[in-house]
Amino acid sequence: MSETTPGFDTLAIHAGAKPDPTTGARTTPIYQTTAFVFDDVDHAAALFGLQAFGNIYTRITNPTTAVLEERVAALEGGTAALALASGHSAQLVALHALMTPGCNVVASKRMYGGTINQFSHSFKSFGWDVKWAEDLDAASFAAQIDENTRAVFIESLANPGGIVMDMDGISAVAKEAGVPLIVDNTMATPYLCQPIKHGADIVLHSLTKFMGGHGNSMGGAIVDAGTFDWAASGNYPMLTEPRPEYNGMVLHETFGNIAFAICCRVLGLRDLGPAISPQNSFLLLTGIETLALRMQKHCDNALQTAEFLSTHSAVSWVSYSGLTNDPFHQAQQKYCPKGAGAVFTFGLKGGYEAGIELVKNLELFSHLANIGDTRSLVIHPASTTHRQLTDEQKTAAGAGPDVVRLSIGIENVEDIIGDLKQALEKV
Structure with a gap:
């Protein structure tokens, strides 16, 4: 070289x-x-x-x-x-x-x-x-x-x-x-x-x-x-x-x-x-050889998915710094200008039970305790990854009862959004 x-x-x-x-x-x-x-x-x-x-x-x-x-x-x-x-x-x-x-x-x-x-x-x-x-x-x-x-x-x-x-x-x-x-x-x-x-x-x-x-x-x-x-x-x-x-x-x-x-x-x-x-x-x-290609696709898909969720009637809030109205968007532009990553959370108006019901009805998303896969992943942190924490600790960690965490994969974004749409209709 x-x-x-x-x-x-x-x-x-x-x-x-x-x-x-x-x-x-x-x-x-x-x-x-x-x-x-x-x-x-x-x-x-x-x-x-x-x-x-x-x-x-x-x-x-x-x-x-x-x-x-x-x-x-x-x-x-x-x-x-x-x-x-x-x-x-x-x-x-x-x-x-x-x-x-x-x-x-x-x-x-x-x-x-x-x-x-x-x-x-x-x-x-x-x-x-x-x-x-x-x-x-x-x-x-x-x-x-x-x-x-x-x-x-x-x-x-x-x-x-x-x-x-x-x-x-x-x-x-x-x-x-x-x-x-x-x-x-x-x-x-x-x-x-x-x-x-x-x-x-x-x-x-x-x-x-x-x-x-x-x-x-x-x-x-x-x-x-x-x-x-x-x-x-x-x-x-x-x-x-x-x-x-x-x-x-x-x-x-x-x-x-x-x-x-x-x-x-x-x-x-x-x-x-x-x-x-x-x-x-x-x-x-x-x-790692394909890290740049994958991360950009992850970010592009995640942004479109977050935009979809932010307008859905069953969703009360979306925490994704790639959204222009997010309180951390300016920090994202400073520290992560290529994108805001693939993992974000959103809140369901139906709370804890709605989160569990959504996970049950998703088909493309895999329900498991991991992030960063080529596949789209979902978990309800309050009942899984953060279960060992007190309710106060869960909320402080951003894993309250209404929270659903997504790790957006590199599938076609239309399929990702389509799966979320059909599952939200059943909540």
């Missing part, structure tokens, strides 16, 4: 990948192996001591997965990435590198219900706390930060409502407090939004969703922006204190702007173990 920086679509196909040197295979092979042979004793010692990069064991590194990591990092504009078994494991490993017992993360209430549950309950077993920002504005996050805060956590497009967060404002708050901003970019993907350009220090993904895009493989990713000064505060000992398991090596001194990604790999993934399979890495790589 030329010396100019390749475009997004080119990176989605070529970043990290070269023809296989042994066979000439053009598609990245699936290296379905648990371990790798060392050149000699010195080579093995260098790998285990972090003096050389290479493959030891597929739980830690794998050539198929390495291509996936380089590609995701390139698309997000990061310095390095780490692929894991799921989006939830990406959150676990990322926070594991930052938190110690008694520390907290300040997070938005407008997030995926599974994340709220993970933060509110599962992480307490580690002695980690969460402080919820009361509103969406930067001041609400600033008000929650204290001396024990180690990160600020938001979603770029909030699940389930597709609300666009003020990344620039929240990033400024995090920087003032000396803590990294973590942005879950699952719903937007780097095609629609690149959070690092808006001050994110760490970007997370559930690759299971739009990045893979076909509902056939699980995966997660951590992207290191390489922008945060880990030594400034002394609050991140895993990165700034000598590591006894690596002969006193200080990771941020040794690895510079990829230190966080290395820390997550050799101190998190190595010991916690949520490794992605090479097979899933292969499937996700294949999906």
Whole structure:
């Protein structure tokens, strides 16, 4: 390729990948192996001591997965990435590198219900706390930060409502407090939004969703922006204190702007173990090749569907930032100018029972707990994904009793709207 920086679509196909040197295979092979042979004793010692990069064991590194990591990092504009078994494991490993017992993360209430549950309950077993920002504005996050805060956590497009967060404002708050901003970019993907350009220090993904895009493989990713000064505060000992398991090596001194990604790999993934399979890495790589094409179709279909629903007599409201009258439309134009994504919510005048009845009568839409598929998907969050939350938490998360969440696929939009129309007539 030329010396100019390749475009997004080119990176989605070529970043990290070269023809296989042994066979000439053009598609990245699936290296379905648990371990790798060392050149000699010195080579093995260098790998285990972090003096050389290479493959030891597929739980830690794998050539198929390495291509996936380089590609995701390139698309997000990061310095390095780490692929894991799921989006939830990406959150676990990322926070594991930052938190110690008694520390907290300040997070938005407008997030995926599974994340709220993970933060509110599962992480307490580690002695980690969460402080919820009361509103969406930067001041609400600033008000929650204290001396024990180690990160600020938001979603770029909030699940389930597709609300666009003020990344620039929240990033400024995090920087003032000396803590990294973590942005879950699952719903937007780097095609629609690149959070690092808006001050994110760490970007997370559930690759299971739009990045893979076909509902056939699980995966997660951590992207290191390489922008945060880990030594400034002394609050991140895993990165700034000598590591006894690596002969006193200080990771941020040794690895510079990829230190966080290395820390997550050799101190998190190595010991916690949520490794992605090479097979899933292969499937996700294949999906990413068509990311730009799919995301644009998703967005175009979603906008037309939201416009249809906004005029239907059975619908009380539609939350989709692509609509010109949506309160987050201006933010969408700033942060996601190519489109507002494929996932949005709307409210039915009949409330909880109407939501369940609609789901029962849809035919083209698949009723399941996922987003980001080529197929159109539907769920009633209050009775499913957000069921474990209190009524107050459901409403705060944008998953009240009347809410229906759609993930619009890439079918013909006339068929998508037609299915919704016939189902709404039966509610």
